[in-house]
Amino acid sequence: MKILVTAKRVEDPESKIKVKPDGSDIVKEGLKYKINPFDEIGVEEGLRLAAKHTGEVVVVSIGGKEVQEQLRHALAMGANRAVWVNHTGPLDQLGIAGLLQKVAEKEKPDIVLLGKQSIDDDQNQVGQYLAEFLGWGQATFASKVESLESAEEKNKTPAVVLSADKKSVQVVREVDNGLATLEVQLPAIVTTDLRLNQPRYASLPGIMKAKSKPIEELTPAGLGVDVAPKIQVLKLASPPARKAGIKVPDVATLVEKLHNEAKVV
Amino acid sequence: MSIVLIVAEQQPDGNLRKASLNAIAAGKQLAEKSGGELHLVLLSKDPSKVAGELTGTGAKAIHTAAAPEFEHYLAEVYAPAIAALAQELKATFIGAASTAQGKDLLPRVAARLKSAMATDITAINGSGADITFTRPMWAGNVFAEVKLNTPVQVISIRATEFPAAATGQGAAEVKTFQPKLEASKTKFVSFNEVKSARPELTEASVVVSGGRGTKGDFKEVEALADLLGAAVGASRAVCDAGWVPNDYQVGQTGKVVAPKLYIAAGISGAIQHLAGMKSSKTIVAINKDPEAPIFQVADYGLVDDLFKVLPALREGIQKLK
Numbered sequence: 001m002k003i004l005v006t007a008k009r010v011e012d013p014e015s016k017i018k019v020k021p022d023g024s025d026i027v028k029e030g031l032k033y034k035i036n037p038f039d040e041i042g043v044e045e046g047l048r049l050a051a052k053h054t055g056e057v058v059v060v061s062i063g064g065k066e067v068q069e070q071l072r073h074a075l076a077m078g079a080n081r082a083v084w085v086n087h088t089g090p091l092d093q094l095g096i097a098g099l100l101q102k103v104a105e106k107e108k109p110d111i112v113l114l115g116k117q118s119i120d121d122d123q124n125q126v127g128q129y130l131a132e133f134l135g136w137g138q139a140t141f142a143s144k145v146e147s148l149e150s151a152e153e154k155n156k157t158p159a160v161v162l163s164a165d166k167k168s169v170q171v172v173r174e175v176d177n178g179l180a181t182l183e184v185q186l187p188a189i190v191t192t193d194l195r196l197n198q199p200r201y202a203s204l205p206g207i208m209k210a211k212s213k214p215i216e217e218l219t220p221a222g223l224g225v226d227v228a229p230k231i232q233v234l235k236l237a238s239p240p241a242r243k244a245g246i247k248v249p250d251v252a253t254l255v256e257k258l259h260n261e262a263k264v265v
Numbered sequence: 266m267s268i269v270l271i272v273a274e275q276q277p278d279g280n281l282r283k284a285s286l287n288a289i290a291a292g293k294q295l296a297e298k299s300g301g302e303l304h305l306v307l308l309s310k311d312p313s314k315v316a317g318e319l320t321g322t323g324a325k326a327i328h329t330a331a332a333p334e335f336e337h338y339l340a341e342v343y344a345p346a347i348a349a350l351a352q353e354l355k356a357t358f359i360g361a362a363s364t365a366q367g368k369d370l371l372p373r374v375a376a377r378l379k380s381a382m383a384t385d386i387t388a389i390n391g392s393g394a395d396i397t398f399t400r401p402m403w404a405g406n407v408f409a410e411v412k413l414n415t416p417v418q419v420i421s422i423r424a425t426e427f428p429a430a431a432t433g434q435g436a437a438e439v440k441t442f443q444p445k446l447e448a449s450k451t452k453f454v455s456f457n458e459v460k461s462a463r464p465e466l467t468e469a470s471v472v473v474s475g476g477r478g479t480k481g482d483f484k485e486v487e488a489l490a491d492l493l494g495a496a497v498g499a500s501r502a503v504c505d506a507g508w509v510p511n512d513y514q515v516g517q518t519g520k521v522v523a524p525k526l527y528i529a530a531g532i533s534g535a536i537q538h539l540a541g542m543k544s545s546k547t548i549v550a551i552n553k554d555p556e557a558p559i560f561q562v563a564d565y566g567l568v569d570d571l572f573k574v575l576p577a578l579r580e581g582i583q584k585l586k
């Protein structure tokens with residue numbers, strides 16, 4: 001089977017994001033970049049499925065030359081080869097899904113695994129757009145019932161399970177008030193939630209091997225996709241600062257403040 | 266004239282999801298600002314009860330479609346029906362609450378209509394044809410003002426930023442429609458509910474949350490929550506550790522809450538957690554570490570062991586009652 005996974009380049013989630021004084025962008029100086037954590041979970045799940053059912057994992061990223069770093073990271077984790085859509089400049093979720101549609105039509109994967117959202121835009125859209133563009137079924141927010149990757153956890157049924165005839169996939173999804181299970185015919189779109197798995201570290205031999213794995217270069221023009229953004233970001237602003245309150249010395253004072261000052265108890 | 270179409274969400278138990286009322290209030294605001302009408306849509310096996318409740322929300326009409334296929338929500342079944350209704354009504358805006366369902370469904374509706382979408386909007390700006398939306402990015406560290414340049418604009422609405430619309434019998438007309446149902450590649454298998462006697466996290470007026478400081482012992486957190494009629498929340502770390510259900514998680518990747526009172530016990534206050542509770546009215550932090558970042562947003566901070574503080578706090582509040 002063939003699995004297509006995405007690897008968006010995003011700011012390190014631990015970094016402090018600040019807005020430029022003119023609101024045009026965030027301050028990029030000194031920022032570190034990483035593969036989107038949800039995408040990394042997608043790569044891991046793809047590798048696990050491919051190992052179980054003998055298959056190939058193809059990783060795709062869209063962006064300037066720098067996204068090759070994220071592709072190499074996925075290749076070092078174990079992905080077989082990479083597709084790089086070379087595009088600089090603004091891009092919205094419609095454009096991203098349009099490009100991924102063309103890549104999926106070219107690659108014909110059985111499953112496309114994407115992160116449920118990227119931690120920069122926080123849009124949570126691309127997987128769903130892609131499913132509709134391709135006319136495929138979707139299972140978003142794939143998650144495991146328990147979360148620790150302990151020994152017993154590894155023996156539990158995973159959240160993404162291929163049917164015996166390999167024609168569909170059963171997915172456990174994290175939704176409000178519980179877990180929903182869906183069965184989706186292949187080819188299908190699956191987006192990953194945090195608790196799907198614990199991504200592996202890239203080993204040193206993995207990193208060495210990744211250097212010789214192929215990266216195919218494509219362009220929006222070559223794929224025939226108009227990526228002019230329809231979502232226009234006019235201005236960025238910092239959230240209203242919350243002023244730090246006071247530290248109280250003991251519980252009695254806390255109760256008194258909550259009762260008489262904040263009037264919440 | 267603009268038409269705003271808001272999708273109402275029915276829970277698996279048949280009741281209206283309360284966040285839909287906040288989305289309806291946002292829809293009303295959007296209709297007023299853009300100079301238009303508010304319409305609602307409800308797909309269900311049996312929409313009659315919920316549709317009746319919605320007639321008093323200030324909407325012009327409630328469009329309901331009944332079919333056995335709508336019993337269990339599926340994006341692939343719901344999206345074409347909603348998109349077709351939106352086209353028939355010539356809707357300019359389509360919205361819903363940013364629930365798990367809203368986030369799963371709306372991008373699929375938007376894709377069908379080749380429309381741009383803004384997720385989790387917190388404010389509606391401008392008027393007439395110049396409507397823009399405010400939405401959080403980078404875990405709530407940045408707020409962006411965005412304009413959607415497609416004929417139809419799709420939004421999911423952060424419920425905590427809008428008041429709930431009133432319910433009850435009202436003037437709205439209930440209209441039925443029959444969408445063409447397509448064969449679905451997706452099948453509903455099962456739903457496992459996390460049952461709780463406590464209020465729903467995103468709807469509670471008081472939330473008591475526990476973090477790593479609880480070491481997995483949530484008894485004191487739960488006891489205080491029960492005294493206050495509060496919901497129980499948790500940081501990502503404790504959900505990841507399997508100490509409490511994932512459903513409890515407050516944060517960028519969990520739930521966003523904005524209660525009257527948020528009590529954080531043993532939570533350090535990582536960026537991703539703050540993104541989910543920073544809009545709470547009053548924040549109380551209880552933590553042994555005086556340098557914990559949670560103290561930078563807390564109105565009242567107490568540097569001490571939560572296992573000492575929580576029982577004393579419970580006793581103190583009990584005395585007031």
